Amino acid sequence: MAFNLAAQQIKPSLSHQDYDRWETIANKQISKDGKWVAMEIALQDGDGRVQLTELAASKKAITIPRAGKAAFSENSRWMIGLIQAEKDSIRQLKLQKVKKEDFPEDSLLLIDLRTDEKIKIPGVGGYKLPKKVKNWYAYQVPSKVDKDTSSIETKTVKSKDEPFVLNIQSFVGDKSYAFETVLDYGFSDDGSKVYLVSKKEDFKVIKLLDLESGIENQLIDSLTAYKFPVFSSNGAQFAVLGSTSSVEEEIKDFQLYLLDGEGEFKHWESIPDQKDHRVSEHFSPSFSDSGEHLFFGWNPLPKTYSYAADSSILEDERVNLDIWGWQDKEIQPMQLKKLEDRERESKVAVYQISKSEIHLLGESLSSDVHFNRFKKGDWAIVRDNSPYRRAYSWDIQIGEDLSRVNLKTGEINLLAENVIGNPRISPAGKFVYWYNAPDSSWQAIDLASKAKIALTSEIKDAFHYELHDSPSLPRSYGSPGWSADDEFFLVYGKYDVWKVDPFKLDQAKNLTRVKGEKSEMTYRLLNLDSEKDYFDMSDEMMLSGFENETKSSGFFRGDWKGDKLPKVLVYGAATYNGLKIAENKKRYIYQKSTFKASPDVYYSDADFHKEHQMSQINKQQEGINWGDVELVDFLSNDGDKMNGLLFKPENFDPNKKYPMMVYFYERRSDALHHYYSPVPSASIINIPYFVSNEYLVFVPDIKYKIGLPGPSAFDCIVPGVQAMIAKGIVDKDNIGIQGQSWGGYQVAYVITQTNMFKAAGAGAPVVNMTSAYGGIRWGTGMSRMFQYEQTQSRIGGTLWEKPLYYIENSPLFYTDRVETPTLIMHNDKDGAVPWYQGIEFFMALKRNDVPSWLLVYNGEDHNLKERKNKKDLSIRLSQFFDHYLKGEKAPLWMTEGIPAIEKGKTLKYELSID
Template sequence: MLRKISGVMLVCLFLAVGSLSAQQKRSLTHDDYDGWESLSSNRITKDGKWVGYMISPQEGDGRLEILSFKDVSKKFVISRAQGWSFSPDGAFAVGKIEPQADSVRLLKLKKTKKDDMPKDSLFIYQMANGNLEKMANVKSFSIPQEEGSWIAIQFEKEKPAKKDPSDSTKTEKPKKTDGTKLLVRSLDGSKSYEFERVKSYGFSKNGDFLQYVLAEEDTLDNAAIQLLNLATGESSLLHEGNTSYERVSFSPESKYLAFVSTNDSAKAEKPYYEIFLTTTASPDVNVLIGNETPGLLEDSRISSDASIRFSEDESRMFFGVMDDYVDYDYESDTTILDEDRVSLDIWGWQDAEIQPMQLKNKSREQKRTYTATIDLSDKQVAQLEDREVNNVVLESKIEKDFALAWTDAPYRRNYSWDIQIGRDLYAVDIETGARTLIEKNISGYPSLSPEGKYVSWYSGRDSSWVAYDLASKKQIDLTEGIEGVVFYDELHDSPSLPGSYGSAGWLADDAAILIYDRFDIWKIDPKNPSAAVNLTSGEGRKQSIQFRRQDLDREERSIDPKATLYLTAFNEINKESGMYTGKINGGAPAKIIMTPHRYYGLTKAKDSDEIIIRRSTYNENPDLYLGDLSLKNLKKASDLNPQQAGIKWGSVELVDYLANDGTPLQGLLFKPEYFDENKKYPMMVYFYERNSDGLYNYRTPAPSASTINIPYFVSNDYVVFVPDIKYELGLPGPSAYDCIIPGVQSVVAKGFVDKENMAIQGQSWGGYQVAYLITQTDMFKAAGAGAPVVNMTSAYGGIRWGTGMSRMFQYEQTQSRIGGTLWQKPLYYIENSPLFFMDRVNTPVLIMHNDEDGAVPWYQGIEMFMALKRLNQPAWLLQYNGEDHNLRQRKNRKDLSVRLSQFFDHYLKGAPAPLWMTEGLPAVEKGRTLKYELNDK
């Protein structure tokens, strides 16, 4: 008999189902990281008909998915693909296939030799008919950049066949060569050519020629360079007999081919090179440039480290020379034993760069090249760079008869404490190499307008944009006359010159430049800057929306004034984003879409209106979507991490609060799934300057390089709070306190945080702030400080070993924000240094600081640990051997993730402490145990 279900019974049924669903979901574990997927290498064909992208787990085998733009439901999947691309005509997809990750791991465990490990394969997929072709044992491949349906495939060296033990005939010893077989074929397989002992190869940009270099073979067969005409199939010997052929380059339309070559021994300490040139129509090779060619920099020689380039009209070639270093008597004295040679560094006060920076840059400086050019009609050489001015800016397509050049040599000595040193700017005549000074000691990064009429840059010292008229030789202030608007970073809060918001580029014929303020876009004619037009009609500032031009054509030289402006939009208040359209002549922007998502990575097909774009929220994976510029009815193409549906994920929301000085601030509050406002949750607090703009960022579960993984902690029933911080100059520690503490108090006031179980964690600058806060408050039950600076007086004189730079600039100008030298502001250094107040700390601390930290001196973590140890306060220092500022090795990241969660679970959730916390890890047990086991006693 059927019975009618009452409303009460129906509600109970829904509650039961919801409860069951909740029970089915689980928390994230550290084992989930390896399989968590990310999307990369997303591409669309020029005609917009096909789309492809890579999906890769953090560990294991990835896959390539290719689909028709019109039908996203049908996907062709190629497992373990990597390094893939579409052919220029969009008819094929090609790439490598890696060996299975599990198989490689097993072979490594068996100590298999490198030569016996499995090799990559190659795939060629034809979209029209779905045919998939594979080739094994592939070393590398290449396809033309712009045109042509060809592929060149270089194979690994073939292993000699194993000899039958019963065969008594003498086996011929294989010949020694660096070269292997090269297969050149049309992608459809209708034409093919094979060549042996190939060392290197490359297509011309438009796919009509291929050059390949043959390696020497047992010194019997000479090294050589050959040219294959793909239209005729004819291969021509260009040159042979030299020991090396390098930097082979075609001119833009394949009229010329040039290369650098030497006949000196491969073991020569100073090989001397020549540059050879041929025409592809008549491949007779001649030496174009040698070390004695007139016009080259004095005491220089041809460099094999500099690429060869051509002007777009193919009338000029650009190359590089390097210093021909003298032979020093001490260095070349063979009567001195190595054990008797002196090795020392001399730090001279007059040096432009300190010794650690010189040593860090030594290899680069030894290979430094100076750009020169040659007119291919009259063979006249012009040296564009020299030892005084060695930074010539050549555009991606060289079309002008002059270039910009600059040098910061006169100001370089100050770089240890002033990273905003000036530079002298020049215009260089490409035909003669003559330089004309534009301005000395500018503060900015100059660029040339598309037609070459102006040089523009943002002048940090004046907080304004300027242009230099190359014809009249006059400087123009572009933004000074615009009232009521500033073009410097309005949120800048360090003792350095504020930066700008950037530029969108120039209109056609250099008619005007588009410059951003914080929110809007301005069109400024350098001939009449006072008539500047706000293209977005001030709507950006009115609505707190940042408008920025969306570049739809990567090859665009200038902006078409008749074209519609596509604008990305980001709302600073609610963090929504989307797209608008605008007009070059101004007017209120028209909204296309504005939603509570993060949109990024928009790419338009070159020859059609189809687009691909990424979209995410905290809950929504950053999948790939297909559509057009209307952004209506976007179709989801990828499906990342379907397993997330069975995991407790949580949510994120904005929190508005006031700093102690009344400044409005925002923070991100992450809540666990099935959040119950009547419960009390432990809370983690993480910070690093400002993060609230990332409200709609997806945060991937991943092992920690240095900081807590927010999804992991939220999934495991922690509330996580990420407050913004604004700084007062000279007061970095108090500023952190005045912003973080009121933010935490505002969240605690909501009633769902267990205020007896809160912790803070941060890395680097965040680690410093953790160290400072625990000297000022006992409100946190535990703290994690990664690579913290605790003693600014000792750190000030230290070195950032990653760059070789002195740390002075960091305190005087940038993040540490003291704003003066140690002797000018000694009290500021002391009062902002937590080390001097460690006796106030009552909070257990987990410190991570690694012995090859290139950013923060390792001894800072040691100073903090030793102070707490001396004070008998619970503290642990994790020192990963051979690791940098942030962990690079995945094994160590996994280890840190486990220890972070065990540490905070113990103090905030009452979980048993692991043995590494209660017993430590004695040196005699290092490498024998990890001591993750919990102490249940």
């Protein structure tokens, strides 16, 4: 009997074939009445499903294969979604070279939640709902008439090239509409109106439909192109950009069309009294929340250049060059990277609808105009960093000049110079506020009076991140925002939430630590209403909580007056996130996970008397040798107490010594209860895969000293590994180390200082700080100087100020010490770390006869994007470490290589034969 039981407990390890079937909760929705939850469960590669569950005693559940994009109607009676074609079927059609337009269309699915009736409409190209009031739905099907759109330009944001039939249906009653030859459509947020763009000969017609009355209002019937149709928040006003330029014209003039709340239809191409200013086609018009203001973009007329326009010059005679000037505010790579954005750059103007007045906001080409989310109040702000921009290549914390703009007059007033922070407008538009990094305080300016307010001056708490360990100004703990009407400013200390009256600073209130109670619990506010960019203090205060010592977390109910301690709703040794509430505020849904448990969905009533599990994804995990994790501590070489994570196989035997992988990146111990899906690797080892395959995985935190990033890593990683060896469960002769980017650099450095690792993997490593310092981050076009002087590389000075630091921290100069076999991945389109760094490292290892391999995925960036390449890297990582740490046979790609003549013809995963 005992023998049979033991046999039953033997579970297979994860394989590379398991990735595709792993599931995640891609989206979850709760109906407004709180009675139903729809969960979209997606596979990494395969057909997902929607699970529809009733939150009642019956807990009725409906599973809909291949469904997605699920939503509920306003009255909570209907669920709507799309059913997609089988992925395997689509793959077969691709193998047969079938054209994409001949692939099967999706089907629209509606389920009556009262009667369980299902309505399925095949051949649907997509559907839409209003953003807020979901009383209507619309879906499109292929047009029934022959279509020839070869002469029609359809350069719009969302429209397709082909006209379609649009059907609009009410969720309440039987009212419906149908339209032929539609190119584009969209609901107003309140669901009262729809705009329709249709084809009429070679032109586009735009009209509005009032859904209740059925009245159609044709606005324009002669456009050749249009962009950015938009309603005001109440649906009473509508704006769109349109062009009547001929199809053949390469550059088209666009006009701004407006139907105001009085039913008056207006349009203009240039700005009155500013004939050299034209409406920009690249800026989406938008209304203020009140509907009083319409914001749109404008551009000066384009400059003409005689050399460019000279038709006497042949194309092969034209000179093309980049000139890098010392006086340029941005270096040429940054300018070229932003070229398309610069060509589409727009200034901002505001049309005051009641007065029919236009004001230009922020004339400077280098300034940015900002509004609050809903564009409330009478003010915008202008942020201009042009006086300081030249230093950005080495100082990424440059300042900016801050001004206010009066939306009624267009008047601009300077508020502050050289502000180092991220100024933004409060929700009601009364203040501009920011975290002032130089003195670690929160500041504000009253936009009406221009009075400056030191928001946190009366609070005894730390507002800067106390674990900051790079040569730059520390970040803040953050601010969740403001209460309604900008009455109170809300801000985070290290652990707590503070409420500040901007006009009574001495009355600041700690909302979470009522009587100075001491604990390691960090509280943060949760805004459960995505439609509000402020906190409504008439609603209950909901908080997340994270205990820094144990890494436990949960949800809490707080007190806006700050008279009561937060009340525990749900809490434990797990990660809790994604809290949502039904509109009737009777039920909550959220996700909970640990390393062992997938992030499933749970629900609870308003008082969290009991949590109920609603989903159970990844059931296949029960039949796999998974693992567990524990929080461990160790002392660094400097005597600092450090944390780390130690992952063990599920069938862990304390009497056995295991090979161990070491992975790290800054500080990771707070992720003790994080769930890691088995996924193909974009750059790093997949922890569940290695743990399942009988490895220990150790992830130490690292504390850095300025100027000594390499030694700092050594002083934490090596004693951490020694502490794990001291536990008596690690095979000290078979330890591997792997990291990517900043982690890849530290791997390269550590193996120049010790031979304790049997094998190493370094992805995209910087190994020569002297050459990397002057390089370019091609993804942004930025110089790399800032990285070493201010941020992650932590040298804290220029190459000529601290030349020895750059050399001493560069692994390349000590490669002759390396004996550890090394696998490098560095891709030829890496936009973050110059590809030549990986080449320098590989060539140095090769020159010193160290067994080493360089993987270069053609066309790939810093981290792999294509799934086929991720799967390939996963296989090669496991084969490399299995060979050195487990004694497995080496694959042919390691023993024979893949010569260029065999590239693309073989993968050589096969193991070599002795």
